[in-house]
Amino acid sequence: MKDEEIAKTTSKTIFGFWLYIMTDCVLFASLFATYAVLHNNTFGGPSGASLFSMPYVLVETLLLLTSSFTCGLAVLAAQSQRKNQVIGWFGATFVLGISFLAMELTEFRHLVMDGNSWRRSGFLSSYFTLVGTHGLHITVGLIWMVVLVAQIRRKGLTPNNQRRLTLLSIFWHFLDLVWIFIFTIVYLMGVVRI
Amino acid sequence: MSQQSNIAGQERATLTSYIVGFVTSIVLTVEAYLLVAHHLIEGKSLAAAVAGLAITQFLVQLFFFLHLGRETKPRWKLLVFGMMLVVVMIFVFGSLWIMSNLNYHMTPKQINNYLNSQDGL
Numbered sequence: 524m525k526d527e528e529i530a531k532t533t534s535k536t537i538f539g540f541w542l543y544i545m546t547d548c549v550l551f552a553s554l555f556a557t558y559a560v561l562h563n564n565t566f567g568g569p570s571g572a573s574l575f576s577m578p579y580v581l582v583e584t585l586l587l588l589t590s591s592f593t594c595g596l597a598v599l600a601a602q603s604q605r606k607n608q609v610i611g612w613f614g615a616t617f618v619l620g621i622s623f624l625a626m627e628l629t630e631f632r633h634l635v636m637d638g639n640s641w642r643r644s645g646f647l648s649s650y651f652t653l654v655g656t657h658g659l660h661i662t663v664g665l666i667w668m669v670v671l672v673a674q675i676r677r678k679g680l681t682p683n684n685q686r687r688l689t690l691l692s693i694f695w696h697f698l699d700l701v702w703i704f705i706f707t708i709v710y711l712m713g714v715v716r717i
Numbered sequence: 718m719s720q721q722s723n724i725a726g727q728e729r730a731t732l733t734s735y736i737v738g739f740v741t742s743i744v745l746t747v748e749a750y751l752l753v754a755h756h757l758i759e760g761k762s763l764a765a766a767v768a769g770l771a772i773t774q775f776l777v778q779l780f781f782f783l784h785l786g787r788e789t790k791p792r793w794k795l796l797v798f799g800m801m802l803v804v805v806m807i808f809v810f811g812s813l814w815i816m817s818n819l820n821y822h823m824t825p826k827q828i829n830n831y832l833n834s835q836d837g838l
Contacts, residue, residue, distance in 0.1 A: 541794050545801040552805040556812035581750050588742055595735040595782060602730065696782040700775060706746070707771035711753045715764050 529682045533689075540690045544697050547660075551701050554653040555708065562713070564645035571646070571713025574639060580710045583626045584702065590619035591699035598692045606680055609688070613672050616695070620665050627658050650709065657705060660698050667691055730784060738781025745774040 562571070597612035631651070634640065641651040671691055675684050749770040752763060779785045788794055 538793060542797060545797050548801050549804055549808070552808045556809045559809065559813055560816045577750065577754055581746070584746055585743065588739070588746065591778075591782060592735060592739040595730065595738075596732075598730055599732055599735065693783065696778065699782070700778055703746075703771055703774050703778070707749065707767055711749060711767050712764060714753055715760075715767065 533682070533686045536686055537689060537693070540693060544693060547697070548701075551653075551656070551704075554649070554656055555704065558649040558653050558709065561645040561649040566644035566646075568644040568647065569639060571650070571709065574634065575710050575713055577710065577714060579626070579630065580706065583623055584706050586619050586623045586626070587699055587702050590616045590623065591696055593619065594692050594695045598688065601680055601685055601688050604680055606675065609675060609680065610672055613668055617665060617668050617672075620661060620668070620695075624658060624661050624665065627654070627661075631655075654705060654709065657698065657701055660694075660701075664691070664695055664698060667694070734781045734784075738777055741777045741781070742774050745770050745777070 593612050593615040597609050597616065600608035600612055631654075634647075639647055641648045668691065671684070671687055674687070678684060680688075749767050752758065752766055752770075756763075758766060780787075785798060786792070786795055
């Protein structure tokens with residue numbers, strides 16, 4: 524009976540979290556719409572094609588994609604109650620995630636140092652808002668990961684920690700999904716000449 | 718054991734599904750990158766191909782990473798997801814439509830007049 528109740532709470536919580544993720548999708552959609560409207564308004568400044576370094580962005584993408592995979596492996600390890608493996612895979616996810624974030628911040632820094640900050644044009648304002656909001660989500664995810672691993676180390680893979688772990692994995696996979704569209708719409712399409 | 722999987726998540730994930738999702742995603746990402754970087758095709762067909770690859774990867778990750786559509790009935794997650802897609806489409810294509818329409822109805826003369834009127838600022 525107790526297990527059944529836990530399972531019921533868990534499935535309710537997961538559904539609630541899923542609702543939050545869907546509203547977050549709407550948030551990103553509004554930022555994508557803003558970007559799509561403003562991406563040609565460079566106000567005499569540089570366009571995406573002259574700013575973006577594609578091999579650099581490809582590496583960023585592959586880092587985030589791999590971190591999504593290692594996060595999935597952590598979920599699998601948790602399902603079979605292998606605590607050390609869970610911590611190990613989350614460690615790998617964290618390293619990949621923070622490398623991604625470092626690369627993104629380096630890119631931002633270069634843009635701002637070259638005088639291409641969000642104040643330069645409508646295009647750059649919308650670019651920094653969209654990509655920056657994603658980066659902020661990644662930061663939150665990384666902090667959450669540290670807290671969760673600390674809890675798992677202290678209390679083990681209890682039903683509560685299992686639930687938190689599932690929610691974090693949904694959040695992380697969702698961020699990877701959003702990045703596919705940033706990679707495609709902002710970076711790839713920014714370079715394509717139609 | 719079945720209770721354990723219920724606690725971990727409604728839908729039990731498997732290693733195979735993660736590996737398939739991961740490998741497919743990498744292939745699709747690199748393919749899109751190579752198409753753009755080496756100009757294998759040009760112009761609108763290139764944009765369409767890249768968009769197609771992104772949507773395919775979106776579906777692959779939804780299915781293999783987020784396990785959408787594998788829940789048991791009633792499929793509430795899928796229902797809310799569909800609702801979200803409708804709202805997102807209205808947001809994005811609605812914005813683009815309205816803004817391009819505004820651009821279309823603003824003649825160059827009007828734009829010049831507007832810019833001249835702003836000169837004093």
